[in-house]
Amino acid sequence: MSQQRPPIGVIGTGYVGLVTAAGFAELGSDVVCVDIDADKIERLRRGEIPIYEPGLEELVARNRERLTFTTRLEDALERARLLFVAVGTPPTYSGDADLSAVHQVVAAMPPSDRHALVMKSTVPVGTGASIKRIFAEQGKDGFSYVSCPEFLKEGSAVKDFLHPDRVVVGDDGDWAGDAVVELYAPLDAPLVRTDISSAEMVKLASNAFLATKISFINEIANVCEETGADVMEVARGMGLDDRIGPKFLQAGIGFGGSCFPKDVSALKQLAGNSGYHFQLLNAVIEVNELQKRRVVAKLQKHLGSLVGKRIALLGLAFKPETDDMREASSLVLSARLQADGAHVVAYDPIAEEQARRLLPGVELAPGALDAVQDADAVVLVTEWQEFKELDWREVASAMRGTLVIDGRNALDAHAILAAGLSYEGVGRGTVASLATP
Numbered sequence: 001m002s003q004q005r006p007p008i009g010v011i012g013t014g015y016v017g018l019v020t021a022a023g024f025a026e027l028g029s030d031v032v033c034v035d036i037d038a039d040k041i042e043r044l045r046r047g048e049i050p051i052y053e054p055g056l057e058e059l060v061a062r063n064r065e066r067l068t069f070t071t072r073l074e075d076a077l078e079r080a081r082l083l084f085v086a087v088g089t090p091p092t093y094s095g096d097a098d099l100s101a102v103h104q105v106v107a108a109m110p111p112s113d114r115h116a117l118v119m120k121s122t123v124p125v126g127t128g129a130s131i132k133r134i135f136a137e138q139g140k141d142g143f144s145y146v147s148c149p150e151f152l153k154e155g156s157a158v159k160d161f162l163h164p165d166r167v168v169v170g171d172d173g174d175w176a177g178d179a180v181v182e183l184y185a186p187l188d189a190p191l192v193r194t195d196i197s198s199a200e201m202v203k204l205a206s207n208a209f210l211a212t213k214i215s216f217i218n219e220i221a222n223v224c225e226e227t228g229a230d231v232m233e234v235a236r237g238m239g240l241d242d243r244i245g246p247k248f249l250q251a252g253i254g255f256g257g258s259c260f261p262k263d264v265s266a267l268k269q270l271a272g273n274s275g276y277h278f279q280l281l282n283a284v285i286e287v288n289e290l291q292k293r294r295v296v297a298k299l300q301k302h303l304g305s306l307v308g309k310r311i312a313l314l315g316l317a318f319k320p321e322t323d324d325m326r327e328a329s330s331l332v333l334s335a336r337l338q339a340d341g342a343h344v345v346a347y348d349p350i351a352e353e354q355a356r357r358l359l360p361g362v363e364l365a366p367g368a369l370d371a372v373q374d375a376d377a378v379v380l381v382t383e384w385q386e387f388k389e390l391d392w393r394e395v396a397s398a399m400r401g402t403l404v405i406d407g408r409n410a411l412d413a414h415a416i417l418a419a420g421l422s423y424e425g426v427g428r429g430t431v432a433s434l435a436t437p
């Protein structure tokens with residue numbers, strides 16, 4: 001453990017809050033973690049980690065003495081000046097961000113001239129200004145406010161916290177902004193110190209850009225399917241260009257998760273509410289929705305009617321190394337398949353508990369080979385490592401049919417073909433061209 005640093009409070013102990021809390025504890029701060037979910041706080045006190053995030057359990061355990069878990073906001077207010085807010089901001093029906101949890105936190109703050117709210121939750125541009133206005137109306141103008149958006153990725157969140165690409169701090173130039181910069185100083189990351197609105201926009205624009213890159217390569221993949229090119233080769237050729245880069249150029253069955261879909265939609269709505277029609281983001285969203293459904297058409301092309309067909313889904317989480325199923329492609333896909341009369345059987349190494357709640361009617365198998373037993377077709381939905389290492393001969397002898405759809409272009413097409421199965425990826429041209437390595 002490192003030297004003692006200023007204590008902080010973290011409000012909301014989900015994916016962002018818990019990682020932030022454990023990360024700052026690792027850097028030397030005592031951290032008071034507050035959540036309204038009493039059950040979650042109880043579990044955390046017992047040393048249980050309610051989410052799956054590689055390395056988090058060890059990080060929390062190593063810093064256990066510096067972490068306090070409580071449902072009482074007063075405990076954080078008493079012990080810390082900086083209160084990081086990491087509550088959820090899910091989408092509303094209109095596509096705007098639901099800020100009710102954020103406003104609950106704001107309303108619970110007492111008048112104070114020694115505290116600051118540090119916003120980690122992703123919020124629309126203008127939220128900081130409106131919170132400052134609310135503070136002023138309620139006679140709490142002494143309360144400082146800092147925007148400090150979070151860029152961690154589920155699955156590598158601990159590493160991302162400790163080695164961020166950048167730290168963005170948006171503030172009014174008072175003590176609180178300096179204190180946040182100081183807190184992050186040991187990480188030695190490039191700092192973007194700016195105004196509150198620009199900091200809020202950095203987060204939304206970054207996620208919207210990454211989502212755009214994914215939808216772009218997915219459209220290229222769809223054109224590849226029509227023209228016989230292989231999107232994997234195309235992406236390799238594009239990605240070697242410094243100006244483009246190889247990341248987020250993996251074609252597949254669409255992006256999901258708790259951030260991209262909601263942040264893209266929130267930015268689109270924010271633009272619309274401000275009188276600007278953000279055309280590009282409309283297309284990004286639409287392409288992503290269609291991409292999830294294209295798998296169904298591929299299954300129908302090979303199998304005909306899906307009524308009574310047994311379809312095995314490998315992976316359910318929105319990406320590997322997480323149990324998060326928010327907006328996962330598996331949700332749309334399994335619902336569409338069931339609506340078409342298919343029997344869906346699925347396996348995910350980690351997300352089973354979430355799946356049981358979110359996927360009624362889907363049979364959950366205890367392992368990959370159990371899932372593919374008697375299947376007419378197998379669809380790779382989430383590219384967990386264990387699926388890349390499957391013995392395709394074993395899969396072939398367990399299946400009733402022969403079709404493997406690689407929804408993430410992550411499988412070894414040659415091994416699948418060599419096992420006597422047929423292979424179809426996303427934007428990978430003809431099966432015949434893949435047959436010759």
Ligand SMILES: NC(=O)c1ccc[n+]([C@@H]2O[C@H](COP(=O)([O-])OP(=O)(O)OC[C@H]3O[C@@H](n4cnc5c(N)ncnc54)[C@H](O)[C@@H]3O)[C@@H](O)[C@H]2O)c1
Pocket residue numbers: 011012013014015016017034035036037040086087088089101104105120121122123150151152153154258259
């Ligand atoms: N998950 C990610 O990868 C990620 C990455 C960057 C930014 N973000 C943003 O961070 C924010 C949090 O996301 P998350 O995935 O950690 O959410 P989450 O749903 O996992 O956690 C939110 C937590 O806040 C708690 N909470 C709700 N209202 C509360 C209140 N009034 N007081 C105290 N606790 C309260 C909930 O009980 C829950 O434990 C969101 O705005 C999200 O967009 C998320």
